[in-house]
Amino acid sequence: MTEVAGDRLVDGYTLVVFDLDGVIYLIDRPIPGAVEAVGRLHAAGRAVAYATNNASRRSSEVADLLTGMGVPAEPQEVLTSAAAAAELLRDRFPAGAPVLVVGAEALRAEIRAAGLTPVARADESPVAVVQGYGPQVCWADLAEASVAIRAGATWVATNTDRTLPSGRGPLPGNGSLVAALRHALDREPDVVVGKPEAALFATAARRAGAGRTLVVGDRLDTDIEGARRAGLDSLLVLTGVSDVPELLAAPESRRPTYVAMNLAGLFDPAAVARVPGEPDTGGWSAARVDGGLELRGAGRPLDALVALCAAAWSAPVDAADIRPATPEAQRALAALGLSA
Structure with missing residues (x-):
């Protein structure tokens, strides 16, 4: 084990x-x-x-949300990409400078708290565009950001997550919206703040x-x-x-x-x-057979995963090419979401 x-x-x-x-x-x-x-x-x-x-909530709002779930949390324990982006812009531009915000109200509030002026249109001469996730972000917001960036505004993305989790499965995240601007402008953001x-x-x-x-x-x-x-x-x-x-x-x-x-x-x-372990781990072995990986043995599904990681990371393999050699291996693969 x-x-x-x-x-x-x-x-x-x-x-x-x-x-x-x-x-x-x-x-x-x-x-x-x-x-x-x-x-x-x-x-x-x-x-x-x-x-x-997530740039759609302020640190205090996240702390309140956690506390409401039964997790006592203080705002200073919460680090959001919205707050980090606002701090970065505060350090780069003079107090009161206009910043075009593409995102949720929480991001506007962080920009305001940092002593900057949130604006919504490119004709307000923003010194920067800050782009974060917001469920109401639309084409018009991206269009204003595009005009401002082409005019020389610094482009800051709070994060580039392609998706965000939901009860219905992964949904488009801020990275997908950043990708739309990236494609339109044929350039990368000047700064990405988040993970x-x-x-x-x-x-x-x-x-x-x-x-x-x-x-x-x-x-x-x-x-x-x-x-x-x-x-x-x-x-x-x-x-x-x-x-x-x-x-x-x-x-x-x-x-x-x-x-x-x-x-x-x-x-x-x-x-x-801990990963990676060894291809022969906790009663499991993972070996290459006919271009794929064959799992055999018995034990914890988690140990089977360690063995599979060791083998797959030494030479890439498609998950569809992982095969069980025993009934125990078939059950372990099913537990790991790898069954056919």
């Missing part, structure tokens, strides 16, 4: 930084077990922070001072890559966007330190595994 050295994963870290959507809650409902997990951390006096690319850039995680770790930091996320392309860029350990939980096929295909820059089905992995050594 592949277990984390020591007793519990969480005992090796001073600070645990959580992503929110897909880890703590899905839209506005807590993910099963999340409230209890954070409660255990608080009860043990463990430092906790929340880093989110996978390291700023949010680095800020959280700096606030915690001495000690090790663990980042917990559900997305390889933001949470895990951002943690790696910040030089921090990470735990991928399979409760949100990234699934097992994506994990098996992950490039080195997006590979987590640990993987668990959910937040129980923080406390239960049997519910978490």
Whole structure:
């Protein structure tokens, strides 16, 4: 059995930084077990922070949302890409400078709180365009941003998440809206603030001072890559966007330190595994046969995943080409969402 050295994963870290959507809650409902997990951390006096690319809520609103779910949270524990973008613009431009905001009211409020002036039209001569997710963003907003950027405004994106989680599955995120402008302008944003850039995680770790930091996320392309860029350990939980096929295909820059089905992995050594392990792990073996991967053995599905990661990361393989050699392997693949 592949277990984390020591007793519990969480005992090796001073600070645990959580992503929110897909880890703590899905839209506005807590993910099963999340409230209890954070409660255990608080009860043990463990430092906790929340880093989110969601720019549609202010830090205080996120803290209120968490508290309403049963997770006591203070605004200073919440790091949003909206607040980080506003701070960046505050440091670059004089007080009162006009900034064209494409996004939710929360992003406008952060710009205002930073001492800048949020505007909605390019003819108001904005010095910058800040673009974040907002459910009401429309073509007219993108058109104003396009005109302003072509006129020389600095283009800041709060994040470039392609999708965001929902109860109906992944939906277009801010990255999809950024892509529309990128295509129209034939250029990249001047600055991307949120994950996978390291700023949010680095800020959280700096606030915690001495000690090790663990980042917990559900997305390889933001949470895990951002943690790696910040030089921090990470735990991928399979409760949100990234699934097992994506994990098996992950490039080195997006590979987590640990993987668990959910937040129980923080406390239960049997519910978490370090990756990559060995192709022969915990009673499982994964070997290349006829151009694909063959899994055989018995044991925890999580250990089977460790073996599959080791084999797939040494030489890429399509998840569709992973085959069970035994009934136990077939059940493990089904548990991992890899059954045909």
